[in-house]
Amino acid sequence: MELQAIPKPNQEEVILHFSHPHHPLVLMNLPYLFTCMGCKEFGAGKRMKCQICDFVLHDFCAFAPASLTNHPFHYNHQLVFYTKSSGFLPSRCQICSNSAKGYVFKCTICGFQMHPCCAMMNWEMNLPIHQHPVILSQQMNGDVGILCRICRRKKSGLMYCCGVSCGYYIHAICAKELINGLYENGIKPPEKSKMMGTSTLKLASHLIFGIIGDLVEGIGEGIGEALIDSIARGRCASMRSKHLPSN
Numbered sequence: 634m635e636l637q638a639i640p641k642p643n644q645e646e647v648i649l650h651f652s653h654p655h656h657p658l659v660l661m662n663l664p665y666l667f668t669c670m671g672c673k674e675f676g677a678g679k680r681m682k683c684q685i686c687d688f689v690l691h692d693f694c695a696f697a698p699a700s701l702t703n704h705p706f707h708y709n710h711q712l713v714f715y716t717k718s719s720g721f722l723p724s725r726c727q728i729c730s731n732s733a734k735g736y737v738f739k740c741t742i743c744g745f746q747m748h749p750c751c752a753m754m755n756w757e758m759n760l761p762i763h764q765h766p767v768i769l770s771q772q773m774n775g776d777v778g779i780l781c782r783i784c785r786r787k788k789s790g791l792m793y794c795c796g797v798s799c800g801y802y803i804h805a806i807c808a809k810e811l812i813n814g815l816y817e818n819g820i821k822p823p824e825k826s827k828m829m830g831t832s833t834l835k836l837a838s839h840l841i842f843g844i845i846g847d848l849v850e851g852i853g854e855g856i857g858e859a860l861i862d863s864i865a866r867g868r869c870a871s872m873r874s875k876h877l878p879s880n
């Protein structure tokens with residue numbers, strides 16, 4: 634996959650980041666979902682993680698440049714990196730249409746803004762999931778009811794369409810899964826509606842507790858309780874991390 638919207642930064646393996654100045658962040662590759670504390674969006678795989686507390690950033694957020702000039706999505710004006718999209722109105726990323734709640738590249742002249750992850754994309758991309766290059770369409774919007782091949786849904790927002798018009802379409806917001814490591818690690822982004830104690834989640838936790846319960850019977854009581862306790866805490870932590878910014 635060639636992505637040259639942002640030149641690949643010199644990624645160091647251990648850094649002190651300005652947004653987390655007291656603990657070093659270490660480059661890690663873990664197959665689990667995380668929520669980036671910078672852009673507040675999901676990620677998996679590669680990350681810059683604090684070894685002491687839970688702080689974690691996408692690698693592209695941790696190494697985001699202070700400004701972007703001639704970015705293909707907005708080449709007329711310079712884009713400046715902000716840690717928070719200021720303003721009272723809820724603001725959206727102009728590429729993926731998701732809300733911008735944290736790190737963002739913003740045009741100081743016209744108000745254009747996009748997530749660091751979206752800044753990693755380009756008008757034309759070669760993706761590992763389709764044999765032809767895909768092109769971000771300015772005319773084709775999900776509103777016209779085209780099925781996205783990644784989420785298998787129809788929803789509004791910009792879409793990439795196949796460069797040789799074979800009828801392949803994906804949402805820009807879904808294309809992000811190829812950038813943020815979710816696709817690579819086989820993780821579907823948790824959805825808002827599925828987050829709060831839905832049957833899927835309950836079923837999964839019953840299943841886990843069921844298995845653990847069986848396990849516990851075979852282990853000494855103290856160890857078993859500690860095990861359940863730590864798993865319960867892990868589950869809460871993962872539920873916390875699933876707290877998506879609501880649109």
Ligand SMILES: [Zn+2]
Nearest residue numbers: 669672691694
């Ligand atoms: Zn991020």
Ligand SMILES: [Zn+2]
Nearest residue numbers: 656683686688
């Ligand atoms: Zn820390």
Ligand SMILES: [Zn+2]
Nearest residue numbers: 726729748751
């Ligand atoms: Zn975006």
Ligand SMILES: [Zn+2]
Nearest residue numbers: 710740743745
């Ligand atoms: Zn502008």
Ligand SMILES: [Zn+2]
Nearest residue numbers: 781784804807
């Ligand atoms: Zn989609």
Ligand SMILES: [Zn+2]
Nearest residue numbers: 765795799801
């Ligand atoms: Zn095609």
